[in-house]
Amino acid sequence: xxxxxxxxxxxxxxxxxxKGAFRLSAGRGRNGFELDGPEFLGHIIHHVVADPRDDRxxxxxxxxGHLGPTVFRSEDGGRNWLEASQPPAFAAPKDGRKADxxxxxYWLTPGHASExxxxxxxxxxxxxFRSEDGGxxxAPVAGWNDHPSWIEWTGDGERANPGGSPLHSILVDPRDAQxxxxxxxxxxxxxxxxxxxxxxxxxxxxxxxxxxxxxxxYGYDPHCVIQHPAAPDVLYxxxxxxxxxxxxxxxxxxxxxxxxxxxxxxxxxAIVSHxxxxxxxxxxxxxxxxxxxRTPPGHRPAVYRTLDAGGSWQRLDRGLPERAWYTVYRQxxxxxxxxxxxxxxxxxxxxxxxxxxxxxxxxxxAAHLPDIYSVEVAEARP
Amino acid sequence: xxxxIPSVLASYTGGARRVAAEGDSxxxxxxxxxxxxxxxxxxxxxxxxxxxxxxxVFVNGEAIRDLDVAVREADDVQILQALSGx
Numbered sequence: 001x002x003x004x005x006x007x008x009x010x011x012x013x014x015x016x017x018x019k020g021a022f023r024l025s026a027g028r029g030r031n032g033f034e035l036d037g038p039e040f041l042g043h044i045i046h047h048v049v050a051d052p053r054d055d056r057x058x059x060x061x062x063x064x065g066h067l068g069p070t071v072f073r074s075e076d077g078g079r080n081w082l083e084a085s086q087p088p089a090f091a092a093p094k095d096g097r098k099a100d101x102x103x104x105x106y107w108l109t110p111g112h113a114s115e116x117x118x119x120x121x122x123x124x125x126x127x128x129f130r131s132e133d134g135g136x137x138x139a140p141v142a143g144w145n146d147h148p149s150w151i152e153w154t155g156d157g158e159r160a161n162p163g164g165s166p167l168h169s170i171l172v173d174p175r176d177a178q179x180x181x182x183x184x185x186x187x188x189x190x191x192x193x194x195x196x197x198x199x200x201x202x203x204x205x206x207x208x209x210x211x212x213x214x215x216x217x218y219g220y221d222p223h224c225v226i227q228h229p230a231a232p233d234v235l236y237x238x239x240x241x242x243x244x245x246x247x248x249x250x251x252x253x254x255x256x257x258x259x260x261x262x263x264x265x266x267x268x269x270a271i272v273s274h275x276x277x278x279x280x281x282x283x284x285x286x287x288x289x290x291x292x293x294r295t296p297p298g299h300r301p302a303v304y305r306t307l308d309a310g311g312s313w314q315r316l317d318r319g320l321p322e323r324a325w326y327t328v329y330r331q332x333x334x335x336x337x338x339x340x341x342x343x344x345x346x347x348x349x350x351x352x353x354x355x356x357x358x359x360x361x362x363x364x365x366a367a368h369l370p371d372i373y374s375v376e377v378a379e380a381r382p
Numbered sequence: 383x384x385x386x387i388p389s390v391l392a393s394y395t396g397g398a399r400r401v402a403a404e405g406d407s408x409x410x411x412x413x414x415x416x417x418x419x420x421x422x423x424x425x426x427x428x429x430x431x432x433x434x435x436x437x438x439v440f441v442n443g444e445a446i447r448d449l450d451v452a453v454r455e456a457d458d459v460q461i462l463q464a465l466s467g468x
Contacts, residue, residue: 065465066463066464067425067434067436068427070421070424070425083421085420087421089424090429091429099430101429102428
């Protein structure tokens with residue numbers, strides 16, 4: 001996601017970590033990155049996102065080890081922060097359903113360009129929330145949180161993975177504010193055509209090879225879903241079971257990860273796409289064999305890139321260490337709008353890596369940060 | 383009465399570790415604290431009305447989980463945190 005940032009820096013990376021939020025900002029030409037922070041030292045920051053509709057607005061999803069989840073917002077580019085007056089919280093249950101409580105605010109997505117001040121938040125357990133005032137007050141999206149199939153589709157905690165049950169990858173179609181997608185890690189991909197009032201499954205073609213029937217109606221584990229900004233009918237997905245691409249009018253996921261080298265596989269968390277070319281995407285493969293180490297396959301970290309919509313993949317590891325055992329989480333990979341495109345990722349070892357030539361060469365921008373949960377790019381408007 | 387505030391919530395009370403609050407139950411005390419220090423209650427009590435996992439409330443040295451427990455002016459109420467790990 002590429003957004004704008006206030007101040008005299010041309011490009012900012014907002015980094016959410018286990019112990020706070022950090023900012024890496026660069027001047028013209030993506031030179032001279034400087035590290036600032038942490039903001040919220042000691043808080044668990046899952047996501048920091050700048051508002052593409054207003055240079056100065058930022059939201060941060062936070063909790064601490066002791067305290068409940070909340071959202072902080074800044075109206076001055078991150079200099080000062082205010083806590084949400086009404087953070088995301090489930091409404092009282094209906095129809096005898098057990099009461100839920102938000103454990104983590106996990107994901108933040110700005111609303112449509114035509115809807116100033118609208119934001120969406122995804123939580124664990126799988127809640128969807130909407131703010132219409134720049135993140136100050138959050139209301140449940142009842143069409144999802146109270147959906148009659150919510151228990152069935154989410155597993156109601158029974159299918160929670162080790163990191164919880166996050167609702168993530170909230171996507172707002174740039175052509176239509178009413179058209180939304182999101183994914184859950186124990187259900188699949190969901191789509192709404194009416195701003196969240198009704199939801200349907202979008203799981204055709206996906207695989208869940210950890211289930212007796214690998215093609216159930218629901219029960220999939222998408223790790224990250226993205227919508228191409230310039231070709232919004234193109235969706236990419238990094239799943240627990242492979243890399244997929246969908247041309248939405250066809251409505252079927254195609255497992256393009258089958259074209260990855262067999263010894264690397266197509267398991268991972270993150271995926272990003274080229275801002276202009278819908279055939280180009282980058283992933284960071286993880287070891288999904290035996291007990292799922294979720295470290296680079298063969299302990300050799302590399303980004304893989306496709307230039308032909310997943311027909312083939314190139315290994316891109318120049319500058320990366322020969323051996324590493326870190327993980328790159330689903331929110332911890334990002335790209336900018338530059339030409340050539342800049343690609344970034346953060347690791348659980350607290351390193352931020354960048355490539356300013358679309359993945360050909362990599363350099364470390366920062367090290368020794370806490371475990372990195374998210375990396376988001378904010379670019380100044382020309 | 384005075385209520386003891388843990389360090390993790392002191393950002394809401396302007397750094398004060400003891401604050402005055404009114405109420406005839408723990409729930410009422412927390413509601414009053416939230417009126418004075420907006421946002422404090424939700425960080426320690428979830429939307430089901432349950433104390434969050436790592437938050438403890440002691441009344442006269444006794445841990446309580448039921449927020450309807452009655453309190454009187456002379457009672458000592460302490461909010462504490464309990465978390466270990468990295």
